[in-house]
Every structure is written in C-alpha cells, then in structure tokens.
Amino acid sequence: MKFSPLLGELISALTCLPGVGNKSAQRMAFHLLERNRDGAMKLGTVLHNAMEHIQHCQQCRTFTEDEVCEICRSPKRQEAGVLCIVESPQDVLAIEQTLSFGGTYFVLMGHLSPIDGIGPADIGLTELETRLKQEPVSEVILATNPTVEGEATAHYIAQMCNSLDITASRIAHGVPVGGELEYIDGSTLTHAFSGRRKL
Amino acid sequence: MKFSPLLGELISALTCLPGVGNKSAQRMAFHLLERNRDGAMKLGTVLHNAMEHIQHCQQCRTFTEDEVCEICRSPKRQEAGVLCIVESPQDVLAIEQTLSFGGTYFVLMGHLSPIDGIGPADIGLTELETRLKQEPVSEVILATNPTVEGEATAHYIAQMCNSLDITASRIAHGVPVGGELEYIDGSTLTHAFSGRRKL
Ligand SMILES: [Zn+2]
Numbered sequence: 001m002k003f004s005p006l007l008g009e010l011i012s013a014l015t016c017l018p019g020v021g022n023k024s025a026q027r028m029a030f031h032l033l034e035r036n037r038d039g040a041m042k043l044g045t046v047l048h049n050a051m052e053h054i055q056h057c058q059q060c061r062t063f064t065e066d067e068v069c070e071i072c073r074s075p076k077r078q079e080a081g082v083l084c085i086v087e088s089p090q091d092v093l094a095i096e097q098t099l100s101f102g103g104t105y106f107v108l109m110g111h112l113s114p115i116d117g118i119g120p121a122d123i124g125l126t127e128l129e130t131r132l133k134q135e136p137v138s139e140v141i142l143a144t145n146p147t148v149e150g151e152a153t154a155h156y157i158a159q160m161c162n163s164l165d166i167t168a169s170r171i172a173h174g175v176p177v178g179g180e181l182e183y184i185d186g187s188t189l190t191h192a193f194s195g196r197r198k199l
Numbered sequence: 200m201k202f203s204p205l206l207g208e209l210i211s212a213l214t215c216l217p218g219v220g221n222k223s224a225q226r227m228a229f230h231l232l233e234r235n236r237d238g239a240m241k242l243g244t245v246l247h248n249a250m251e252h253i254q255h256c257q258q259c260r261t262f263t264e265d266e267v268c269e270i271c272r273s274p275k276r277q278e279a280g281v282l283c284i285v286e287s288p289q290d291v292l293a294i295e296q297t298l299s300f301g302g303t304y305f306v307l308m309g310h311l312s313p314i315d316g317i318g319p320a321d322i323g324l325t326e327l328e329t330r331l332k333q334e335p336v337s338e339v340i341l342a343t344n345p346t347v348e349g350e351a352t353a354h355y356i357a358q359m360c361n362s363l364d365i366t367a368s369r370i371a372h373g374v375p376v377g378g379e380l381e382y383i384d385g386s387t388l389t390h391a392f393s394g395r396r397k398l
C-alpha cells in the first residue's frame with residue numbers, strides 16, 4: 001500500500017507543475033488536504049477556466065482571454081508607432097513593469113532555431129510582416145534575448161524592416177545597473193565596450 | 200496593465216500551493232499555458248475530485264476516499280494486534296515504505312499543544328480510547344515525533360494504555376544509521392546513550 005488511488009492521482013497530477021517532483025507533490029497534496037481545501041478547489045476551477053479561455057492575442061500573440069489584448073486595444077499605444085519585439089509574454093511583463101515603453105508589442109513565442117526546425121513562420125514572422133506593411137510603424141525595437149538564437153532572430157527581423165524602410169533598433173546590452181564589473185562575464189563586458197557612448 | 204484578469208487569477212490561485220510565491224506562480228502559469236494545457240486541465244479535475252472525496256478513514260483517520268482505508272480493512276493487519284500511533288498520514292507512508300511494520304495505525308493529525316488550544320479530543324484520543332477498549336490490541340507503539348509536543352502526546356497515550364492494561368512502547372531515538380557522531384545534535388546523542396542496549 002502506498003496512497004489511496006485518488007491521493008496517488010493527485011500527487012502525480014501535481015508533478016505537471018515545473019520544478020515539482022514527486023516529493024514536493026506529496027507535500028503539496030497533504031498541505032492542501034489538511035489546510036487549504038478551499039484554495040485547492042478554487043485552483044482547480046481557475047485552471048480549467050484559464051486553459052480553456054486564455055489564447056494568443058490576435059495582434060501581438062501574447063496571452064489573453066480577449067481576442068485582442070488590452071495593450072493592442074489602446075489607441076494611445078498604437079499612435080506611438082513603435083513596435084517592440086520580444087520572445088515571450090513574460091518579457092512583455094518585465095518591460096511593462098519598467099513603465100518606460102509606451103508602444104505596442106509583438107511576441108514571437110520563441111526564437112529562430114534551425115536546429116530545432118523552428119523557422120520564421122513558426123514564430124509569427126509572416127503575421128509580423130503583414131502588420132508592418134499595414135500599420136504606421138516608424139520604429140521596431142528588437143528586444144529578443146542576448147543569446148545566439150535571440151541575436152539571429154533580431155538580425156532576421158532587422159533585415160525585414162530594412163526592406164520595408166522601417167527603422168530597426170536593438171536594445172543595449174552591457175553591465176547591469178548596480179552590477180560589479182569584476183563579476184560580469186566577458187561576453188557582456190565586450191558588449192558594454194562596443195556599445196559605449198560619448199559623455 | 201499587468202496580466203489579463205484571468206491570467207492574474209491563475210497566478211494568484213497557484214500561490215495556494217506551499218512554497219509557491221508570486222514569482223514561481225508566474226513561471227508555473229506560463230509553463231502550463233505554453234507547454235502543458237492537458238496536464239493543467241487534468242490537474243484541475245483531480246484537485247476537485249480529491250478535495251471532494253478524500254476524507255479521513257473512520258478507523259485510523261488517515262486520508263482516504265474510502266470509508267475505511269485499505270490498511271484498516273486488511274484482516275491480516277488487524278490480527279497482528281499492534282497499533283502504531285503517528286502524527287500524520289505522511290508518517291504512515293514513511294513507515295509503510297520500510298516494510299517493517301505489519302499492524303494497523305492511528306493517525307492523530309497533530310499533537311497535544313495546550314498553548315494552541317489543542318487538547319486530547321482534537322487529536323482523536325476519545326476515538327482511540329474506544330478502539331483500545333473494543334479491539335484486541337496487545338501493544339501500542341508510540342511513533343509521534345521526538346519533539347516536546349510529540350513526547351508529551353506519547354506520554355499521555357502511554358498513561359491511557361496503562362490504565363487499560365495495554366503495553367505501550369516508544370520507538371527508539373538515537374544516532375541515524377549512517378549518521379556521523381560528530382554531526383549529531385546533543386539531544387539526539389543523549390537519547391542514544393540512555394537508550395543503549397547490551398551486545
Ligand atoms: Zn495584443
């Protein structure tokens with residue numbers, strides 16, 4: 001005998017969560033049963049609702065339960081004429097939290113990766129090209145990650161922008177504010193030097 | 200704008216899990232939406248089922264969806280005439296995994312704690328006394344935790360057993376197998392010395 005069948009099912013279902021192995025799943029199951037049945041019921045309901053109704057925004061591809069997300073619906077943001085390209089909805093969130101960007105987004109939901117068979121169509125670049133042709137975008141800010149794939153993706157989109165006569169810019173990479181030089185990796189330091197500005 | 204309302208609800212609902220703060224909940228929500236919607240739907244269903252149907256065994260108080268759990272239903276285990284008292288269902292599991300105990304259990308779902316207002320009735324000691332009077336139990340093994348409260352609880356139950364003429368024993372506490380003496384705390388070492396056996 002290990003667990004009752006239903007308790008076993010609960011523990012195994014909890015391991016679908018990232019970073020949750022069998023041991024933590026056990027701890028979670030017992031915690032919910034002993035102390036938070038209401039919270040667990042509520043989580044069950046919200047999981048169903050969210051998985052059924054949260055889809056991709058038809059314009060920027062971020063997650064939303066609306067056809068077009070709140071940011072894309074905002075006239076003020078559309079008027080800004082600046083489109084920021086990111087790899088994931090989490091990146092949108094991180095940028096929004098800085099309150100320093102007032103344009104709209106396009107979420108690739110990944111990056112180009114020929115090795116994994118991920119080409120331009122898989123990250124929505126066909127839709128992006130259509131948008132760039134139709135909308136009055138004056139600048140595209142490329143905020144993909146500073147990885148090999150992120151850089152390659154940024155380059156690909158920059159070329160697309162060039163052929164459409166739209167300014168493309170890349171966010172700066174360098175020493176993080178508050179970061180200590182001696183602990184920064186070499187590649188970041190190289191970026192920091194080559195991206196230096198006159199004072 | 201932070202998240203779409205439903206995504207915000209999902210993230211907040213996930214924080215009902217122990218050890219999951221806002222940041223991990225975000226990570227979990229995005230992971231499920233991007234990569235495992237089926238798993239999330241399944242988890243939602245199992246959470247509902249488990250919270251609705253898993254209750255306490257009417258005999259031993261462990262978690263089960265049956266009226267009486269599998270262990271309590273086993274004639275072989277009843278015949279053993281040995282009742283092991285533990286604080287939680289997780290303790291039952293830990294003991295079962297050793298395959299070294301063939302009797303039945305009684306799960307207190309806690310321990311005596313006068314400071315928190317937890318008295319004998321709150322940890323099922325009334326039911327336990329009834330069981331001890333009705334069933335042919337020849338020995339009660341006290342496997343509560345080696346904490347102040349666990350020891351007090353064990354003592355309380357031992358006195359109950361004495362008055363009913365039933366042998367009560369306490370599991371041994373000492374140096375864990377494979378443990379190195381120099382790293383063992385003093386209280387455990389004291390237990391290990393006072394519990395020494397002749398060779
Ligand atoms: Zn959108």
Ligand SMILES: [Zn+2]
Pocket residue numbers: 256257258259260261267268269270271272
């Ligand atoms: Zn039982």
